[in-house]
Amino acid sequence: MNEQQQLLPLFEVFVRSKRGLDHKHVGSLHAENPEQALEYARDCYTRRSEGVSIWVVKSSDITASQEEDARSFYDPMDDKPYRHAMHYQLPEPVNNM
Amino acid sequence: MTEFSVNDAELEKRFQDRVDDEQKIEPKDWMPEGYRKNLIRQISQHAHSEVIGMQPEGNWISRAPTLRRKMILLAKVQDEGGHGLYLYSAAETLGASREEMVEALHEGRAKYASIFNYPSLTWADIGTIGWLVDGAAIVNQISLQRTSYGPYSRAMIRICKEESFHQRQGYESLIALAHGSAEQKAMAQDALNRWWWPSLMMFGPHDAESAHSGQSMKWKIKRKSNDTLRQDFVDQTVPQADFLGLEIPDPDLKWNEERGHYDFGEIDWEEFQRVISGDGMCNRDRVATHKKAHDDGAWVRDALRAYEAKKANKSEAA
Ligand SMILES: [Fe+2]
Numbered sequence: 001m002n003e004q005q006q007l008l009p010l011f012e013v014f015v016r017s018k019r020g021l022d023h024k025h026v027g028s029l030h031a032e033n034p035e036q037a038l039e040y041a042r043d044c045y046t047r048r049s050e051g052v053s054i055w056v057v058k059s060s061d062i063t064a065s066q067e068e069d070a071r072s073f074y075d076p077m078d079d080k081p082y083r084h085a086m087h088y089q090l091p092e093p094v095n096n097m
Numbered sequence: 098m099t100e101f102s103v104n105d106a107e108l109e110k111r112f113q114d115r116v117d118d119e120q121k122i123e124p125k126d127w128m129p130e131g132y133r134k135n136l137i138r139q140i141s142q143h144a145h146s147e148v149i150g151m152q153p154e155g156n157w158i159s160r161a162p163t164l165r166r167k168m169i170l171l172a173k174v175q176d177e178g179g180h181g182l183y184l185y186s187a188a189e190t191l192g193a194s195r196e197e198m199v200e201a202l203h204e205g206r207a208k209y210a211s212i213f214n215y216p217s218l219t220w221a222d223i224g225t226i227g228w229l230v231d232g233a234a235i236v237n238q239i240s241l242q243r244t245s246y247g248p249y250s251r252a253m254i255r256i257c258k259e260e261s262f263h264q265r266q267g268y269e270s271l272i273a274l275a276h277g278s279a280e281q282k283a284m285a286q287d288a289l290n291r292w293w294w295p296s297l298m299m300f301g302p303h304d305a306e307s308a309h310s311g312q313s314m315k316w317k318i319k320r321k322s323n324d325t326l327r328q329d330f331v332d333q334t335v336p337q338a339d340f341l342g343l344e345i346p347d348p349d350l351k352w353n354e355e356r357g358h359y360d361f362g363e364i365d366w367e368e369f370q371r372v373i374s375g376d377g378m379c380n381r382d383r384v385a386t387h388k389k390a391h392d393d394g395a396w397v398r399d400a401l402r403a404y405e406a407k408k409a410n411k412s413e414a415a
């Protein structure tokens with residue numbers, strides 16, 4: 001396969017389903033540029049008014065942590081139980097806070 | 098930190114434990130090579146089916162009997178193109194490129210649902226396809242929402258949301274025919290006669306003969322066996338045919354009180370083999386049409402690329 005037939009770049013698509021909610025990852029698509037990706041995303045992922053706003057991001061621009069690294073990445077959080085509300089025992093009359 | 102000492106057997110055990118525990122497998126997770134291969138084969142076949150499936154229905158867009166039916170059919174066929182995209186994207190997360198998959202389709206190395214190698218001869222075929230072919234697809238896809246591979250499962254959930262419209266519009270259009278004039282009803286019956294058996298074939302060979310089934314069930318790529326899904330489909334479809342006043346073309350079809358299911362006749366497996374291996378009525382035509390559409394679109398992709406290159410040059414020069 002020569003250079004000319006190479007794949008169009010991959011974009012990840014995020015859709016905000018309604019005002020007040022976060023954008024959520026819905027899938028990916030190939031497009032030549034961000035503008036085209038946005039139009040494709042509209043046609044592919046919002047055919048039934050699933051969204052009020054779309055983000056497209058080049059997949060190669062995403063830096064992600066991996067689950068195998070979870071231990072080194074998140075370990076420090078596990079030994080800080082005092083960050084959780086349930087760590088604190090309060091007397092019954094005031095326990096609804 | 099990543100543990101470098103774990104061997105493949107240990108990795109495979111952790112993988113299977115995760116699957117057994119109903120956790121999803123995600124793209125960057127370690128997975129057995131067979132699992133990856135099996136998934137790429139199944140998902141790309143599924144994607145090809147969505148896209149090739151646009152042809153028998155697209156055949157009737159320009160001849161739909163009313164504007165409403167035409168708009169509905171256009172929307173449905175567009176959905177199927179979208180389904181193809183969701184599935185190709187899911188397969189790409191496993192390292193298969195879109196080009197490779199399309200090439201495999203064009204070269205006849207990749208299969209797709211054999212049902213789309215049957216011609217859509219009359220308008221009644223369009224309603225029947227929605228009712229039976231999408232109906233069968235839904236039965237399969239509902240079970241696949243629980244498949245173990247995350248991106249495949251998410252694509253299935255998205256697709257299932259859209260499929261119910263496909264089946265309902267088909268059935269609604271068949272009601273119009275079946276409750277219409279004698280000719281219209283005869284046309285609906287004729288369509289059912291031709292599409293019934295190919296619809297049952299969509300679920301694939303019997304469990305005992307299915308090459309990939311055992312392993313796919315263990316890995317939870319598939320969640321229900323071919324024969325179970327086929328039985329589900331027959332059970333739900335017979336009352337729908339009764340409501341239309343149409344007769345399912347199977348003399349052996351009857352309710353089995355003891356099993357709590359319908360018994361039905363044997364599929365013509367020779368025909369199934371013939372069509373799946375490339376010798377159905379429309380195989381060559383379907384692939385040739387896909388190839389032509391792909392080639393005809395090349396200038397658009399070239400133009401986009403040239404425009405991007407020009408923009409890049411300009412901003413470099415500036
Ligand atoms: Fe579909």
Ligand SMILES: [Fe+2]
Pocket residue numbers: 177231234260263
């Ligand atoms: Fe469909």
